[in-house]
Structure formats: structure tokens, C-alpha cells
Amino acid sequence: MKLLLDAGNSRLKWAWWAQGAVREQGALAHDGATRTPWPGFLSSLELRKARHPPTQILCVEVLGNGFREALQAWAGDRGWPAPRFMSDDPALHGIISDYHDPSRLGLDRYAAMAGARALGHESAVIIDCGTAVTLDLLSKGGHHRGGLILPGLGLMRRSLGVAPGVSGVEQGRADRIPASCTADAVATGTLMGLVAAIDRLSSSLGSHVPGAIPRLITGGDAPSLAPHLTGDIIMVPDLVFMGLAGMGEGD
Ligand SMILES: Nc1ncnc2c1ncn2[C@@H]1O[C@H](COP(=O)(O)OP(=O)(O)O)[C@@H](O)[C@H]1O
Ligand SMILES: CC(C)(COP(=O)(O)O)[C@@H](O)C(=O)NCCC(=O)O
Ligand SMILES: [K+]
Structure with a gap:
């Protein structure tokens, strides 16, 4: 299953995605791009169905480098695949x-x-x-x-x-x-x-x-x-x- 993350200015939304649809999802409110201690915030995320590592982690975010770096470290600590960010796609989905x-x-x-x-x-x-x-x-x-x-x-x-x-x-x-x-x-x-x-x-x-x-x-x-x-x-x-x-x- 893919783990999808949508990090907005109020909440981080997550979803487990398989066979073309969201299977399970949740959201956690945060205190904004600069005030949130991202490593602690991410470790408090409760992703149900996380029994197996995701095949991919795909992320879209509007929060900047502090969030991105913490997310990379969080995935690395779990031995999970490195997150791919929307901005890495040079074609931006056409x-x-x-x-x-x-x-x-x-x-x-x-x-x-x-x-x-x-x-x-x-x-x-x-x-x-x-x-x-x-x-x-x-x-x-x-x-x-x-x-x-x-x-x-x-x-x-x-x-x-x-x-x-x-x-x-x-x-x-x-x-x-x-x-x-x-x-x-x-x-x-x-x-x-x-x-x-x-x-x-x-x-x-x-x-x-x-x-x-x-x-x-x-x-x-x-x-x-x-x-x-x-x-x-x-x-x-x-x-x-x-x-x-x-x-x-x-x-
Ligand atoms: N359970 C919830 N916790 C926090 N905000 C919620 C909740 N349900 C709905 N909202 C509303 O959703 C808005 C944030 O929407 P969201 O799409 O997550 O924003 P963003 O993408 O900017 O983080 C909040 O302003 C709030 O009014
Ligand atoms: C306009 C936004 C703040 C909306 O973010 P959100 O409300 O989803 O957290 C975000 O898309 C953003 O930072 N955009 C950059 C400026 C622009 O789109 O013109
Ligand atoms: K949004």
C-alpha cells in the first residue's frame, strides 16, 4: 500500500492507498510551519494499518524544508522508503x-x-x-x-x-x-x-x-x-x- 501525505497549513492528512482508492485515512492538526516541533509531531502520528511498511510514501506539502527534513528522518528511522515529494516531479502531473x-x-x-x-x-x-x-x-x-x-x-x-x-x-x-x-x-x-x-x-x-x-x-x-x-x-x-x-x- 502507498502512504499518501497532504501537509497543509492547519492539518497533516494521511491516507493508505491501494487499488485506486483510499483505504483508511486520518488527520492531525498542527501549530503551523514554524511553530510545530516536526519530529515530535510526526512521531505522535497514529497511522492505523501500519503493520507493513508502505511500498511508497508520496507527499504534497506547503510547509517548507523543516517539515520535509523531519519527514525524511521519520521515514528513515522506520526503515521505510524515502518520501517522494510532489515537487520532485518535473512534469507536475502534466x-x-x-x-x-x-x-x-x-x-x-x-x-x-x-x-x-x-x-x-x-x-x-x-x-x-x-x-x-x-x-x-x-x-x-x-x-x-x-x-x-x-x-x-x-x-x-x-x-x-x-x-x-x-x-x-x-x-x-x-x-x-x-x-x-x-x-x-x-x-x-x-x-x-x-x-x-x-x-x-x-x-x-x-x-x-x-x-x-x-x-x-x-x-x-x-x-x-x-x-x-x-x-x-x-x-x-x-x-x-x-x-x-x-x-x-x-x-
Ligand atoms: N477535526 C478537525 N480538526 C481541525 N480542523 C477541522 C476539523 N474538521 C474540519 N476542520 C476544518 O478544516 C480546516 C482545515 O482544512 P484543511 O483542508 O485540513 O486545511 P489545510 O490543508 O490548510 O491544512 C480548519 O480550518 C477547520 O475549520
Ligand atoms: C494558498 C495556500 C496557502 C493554500 O494552502 P492551504 O490552505 O491548503 O494550507 C498554498 O497553496 C500555498 O502556499 N500556495 C503558494 C502561493 C500560490 O499558490 O500562489
Ligand atoms: K490543502
Whole structure:
């Protein structure tokens, strides 16, 4: 079985992958790229089904060298194969980005686009709702036409804590328009604000290609956001893993 790792800015997601699907998965929250003691964090990971060594370890990360080096040491200590990173693939899964500097495009975004293609979507708007919300326009031939980045739901809510009148409010209800207390105003305002932004931006992106284009949504906050979006939306919780798994194929 392959061990897949998706290291985002809030959580490390892991999955055991075999015969084209996730067999078991989990996630562990961390304290960010620079504040997390990575060796200790990795040794606290409980990967169920770890009775046999993985045949491959494939990783996509947006955290930088501290995390990568700790992951290499962690695999080495177990006698497991050296992790292969998404960035090691010079062809980046056949995704060709219009970014001025394609090496600056988040590797998790490459993986999600590769996942969309693995599912048979040549064109798609991909919405990844993690620490940040990213929207990407993929068109025929693996062409990444560009995308957009917004603060994610947790980041939006926490950022309001800089206002003394808002900081420390308990969790509110997210279905109150108009809201009549601070907690509900924050919970509803951030959730519905993000929903409105995603609705608007995904249709603007989609209008750059002819015809109807599917919208795929993934990421930790997708279950909270997706039910409020208008129009058709396809929920694909394992989209990044689907792209990442393709990296080890053919060798
Ligand atoms: N069990 C959980 N623990 C932590 N965050 C969770 C959990 N379930 C959902 N979330 C939400 O998922 C978000 C992180 O999504 P994720 O896709 O893992 O982000 P990233 O890839 O940036 O690490 C958090 O902001 C949080 O709102
Ligand atoms: C935009 C991101 C921070 C999203 O990360 P995430 O929310 O998944 O942790 C990440 O893809 C990243 O660091 N990208 C580099 C900048 C870019 O894609 O333009
Ligand atoms: K992510």
C-alpha cells in the first residue's frame, strides 16, 4: 500500500492507498510551519494499518524544508522508503500553469488539479477550502488558467479577534441573517460571506471557458460551505489524494 501525505497549513492528512482508492485515512492538526516541533509531531502520528511498511510514501506539502527534513528522518528511522515529494516531479502531473512563475503555485493546488483530471474532468473550477480557500480554473490539456486565494473560514473568524469588542465571543449560530448578537453575527457573516465569495468567484472563473464547467469542492471546511452554495457542486473529499496517488504510477 502507498502512504499518501497532504501537509497543509492547519492539518497533516494521511491516507493508505491501494487499488485506486483510499483505504483508511486520518488527520492531525498542527501549530503551523514554524511553530510545530516536526519530529515530535510526526512521531505522535497514529497511522492505523501500519503493520507493513508502505511500498511508497508520496507527499504534497506547503510547509517548507523543516517539515520535509523531519519527514525524511521519520521515514528513515522506520526503515521505510524515502518520501517522494510532489515537487520532485518535473512534469507536475502534466499541469501547465499560466502563473508567471509556476514554481510559486501551491503544490496542493497542482495535486487537486491532477485529481480532477484523474476523475475525468478535463475542465473544472476547483475550490479547496483549507486554511486558505483557493479557486483554480483548469481547462483542456491540463492547462491551469490561474486562480484566486482568500482567507479560509477559520482564519477569517480568528482574524476578527483583533477587535476587542469581538475577541473571545463564544461560538455562534451560522444561520442567522440578520444576526442579533456578536457570536451569531461573526459565525453567520464569515460563513455566508465566504459562500457568497465562492459563488461569485467560481462563476467568474467558469465564464472564461465555453459551456458548462463542473465545480469541484474539497478541503476541511467543504462540508460547512458546500450546502449553502448555489447551483451544482461536486464534493470530492479525497481530491488531493487522488492527484497525489498518480505520482507513483508507472514505476
Ligand atoms: N477535526 C478537525 N480538526 C481541525 N480542523 C477541522 C476539523 N474538521 C474540519 N476542520 C476544518 O478544516 C480546516 C482545515 O482544512 P484543511 O483542508 O485540513 O486545511 P489545510 O490543508 O490548510 O491544512 C480548519 O480550518 C477547520 O475549520
Ligand atoms: C494558498 C495556500 C496557502 C493554500 O494552502 P492551504 O490552505 O491548503 O494550507 C498554498 O497553496 C500555498 O502556499 N500556495 C503558494 C502561493 C500560490 O499558490 O500562489
Ligand atoms: K490543502
